[in-house]
Amino acid sequence: MIEKVLLPLAAKDWMEEAIDADGNKVPVKRKLFTNINGLLLEHEKIDADDLMRWHEWVKPGDLIVFDEVQKPWPLTGANKEQPKCITELETHRHYGIDMHLLTQHPMLINAAIVRLAGQHFHVRKLGNSRFATIYEWDGVSRTLLYKNSFSKKPWRRSKKAEEVYRSSSLHTKQKRSVPTVIFGILFALVMLGVLGPTVYGRMQERFHPKPVEAAKVETKGVGAEKVETAAVALASIPAVPPVGQVGDKPAAFGGCARIRDRCQCFDTAGTPTAREALFCEDMTRVAVGIGAPLEHLRDDGELHRERLARLAWADNDREVLTYMQKRAELAAVASVAKK
Template sequence: MAAITLITGKPRIGKTAFAVELLMFDDFYKGRKIFSNINGLLIDHHKPPEGHSWEDMHEWLKWRENIGSVVIYDEVQYLFPTRSSGSKMPENVAFLNIHGHYGIDMILITQSPKLLDVNLREVVNKHIHIAANKMGGLTRLEWNEVALNPTQQARNALSSSHKIRQEVFEYYKSAEVHTAHSHVKSRWYYVIIAMLFILPCILGLVGFMGYKMYQGYKEKAGITAQAEAANEDTGFKNPLDPESQKEMMPQSGIQGQNLKPEDFVPTLAEKPESKPIYNGVRQVKTFEYPVGCVDGGKSGCTCYSAQGTPLKEITKAMCKDYAKNGLPFNPYKDEQQQAAQQPQTAPQTAYEPENSQVITMGGQSPKNLMYDGYVEAGQQFAQRGGVVGTQ
């Protein structure tokens, strides 16, 4: 589809260079007949035919040999200047309404769309504006219609970074090459450049300070751990330690507070010890651990704690394994403390486990000399029979 592309921008911003770049690298224009007025253009192109000029291109662009050609015109405001309203439309301007019938594509270059004939503005298919940005580079803005105020209408444009290919300047006589021109850079450009050098130094300093703080913390933690270990060995407790002060303070259910009815209501209905009034004195002294398992009887297989209570959490399969192969190693048992508490007695012919263990059943109990109803320790399991695993 034949189209009119308008390229605008301040003087020496690179408008002509971008137009030449399109002719060189855009496949849409390659291999087509080109008419251009660009000064010193080295790309193969044509001027208006002999006896004709740009002002009557509405005639010779209709010739059969020129159908499908490309027109690229620099400083187009001189070819299609603004005109007063109500004045007769020039034939060149009227041709812009039907240029597509002849497959003519146009690339028109000027400083501002406000310098052009109003009818030309209405038939532009793409408007490209090149402007300097605050970072010292170039920005390309694109619209599908003319933007009379490109800077103010930038938010509605397709924006991208613009860079001129240096090889383009070899194919035409460029004003940019012969004129020293530099874009004014925003102060933020210099701030960012400075930050690129300063930021690594700041990060390095922060990292070094963090490392030193971490090393100091490790040393302090090591000294504290050694002091605590020494206190444990000697049994000494620092009276200034908050935990030691808490242990030395008299414990009561609700210290320094008036009793309330809800203090006597258990949080667990089946557990009277869960009353809030006992919170200050209720402490865990031990934990459940299997010390024996009985396989047999009505209950099948059951494992018991050191207090003789059944451990319902242990599955039947695990219980049978313990009863058959023995209990697992108990890493929580203090062997040294147990050996110190056991009295030195003469060798016995039979093994007697601790009171907290379940023993092997099947023999006869010694005669009970105690009062009626007395049950010897461990005898409550004798009625079950079966195999017992002990630790």
């Protein structure tokens, strides 16, 4: 009240423009009547009795500021017969005055005043600090519904108001505790500083992923590692022995075959083996008439018999080779069956 209403008027030497009955603007010197103790501004002191007779002594332009108004005008029913000081408030504008009434809560004062008030200001302090929030309604809010106020403004008590007002004869310094909301703000700032870089890094990875080329290079590396691993695994698998070979033991000797001047020995797997020529010739030597040289079959004067012998010799060689191959295959099948 002192800072918002009284100090601006005091700065103008209590001069203010007003409108007379003819609608003309005229300067008016306002006079302050109040019961606020310790006020150092120019004013005239009044009490509860003076407030009960305000309609008898006020003059146009006067300003009445009364603190703790619930004492002279306590809570009573609106339908109850009201004194003249209350009923005259219905037309107080006709007197050309302004009246500001201060109380702890609107439910403490006369119900008729609650209905007649034009504006309602509520100062809500923030802890034990200089800061507060001022709520304004266009009528009295009996239950102080802050969400229904049409104006909400932050406010900080200035030192100028303290210079023109002493609230008591003895000023005690109260311990000021930091409000919980301040702790919450400080905690949020600390957490922002700690977790901010981590959150920012994750957001960058999400909205700005790494280039695709880097991912391809990495994929190739993984594939190469897999190929190398597979190669090592294949190398560790023991080799399967050839057909006809049992385990690590070499295949057994199968026999020898001779075609004209060439003689070769084989094992049971059909693989050629290194044997001496005499051994191969001894193994392939048969009785006369079965694969024997032509000189044993030659009969002078009988060319036809020589031709037949040659054909029989060639057929015999083919039969021998076929026999050796079948023998090798049978040996391989027997080896697999034993496993």
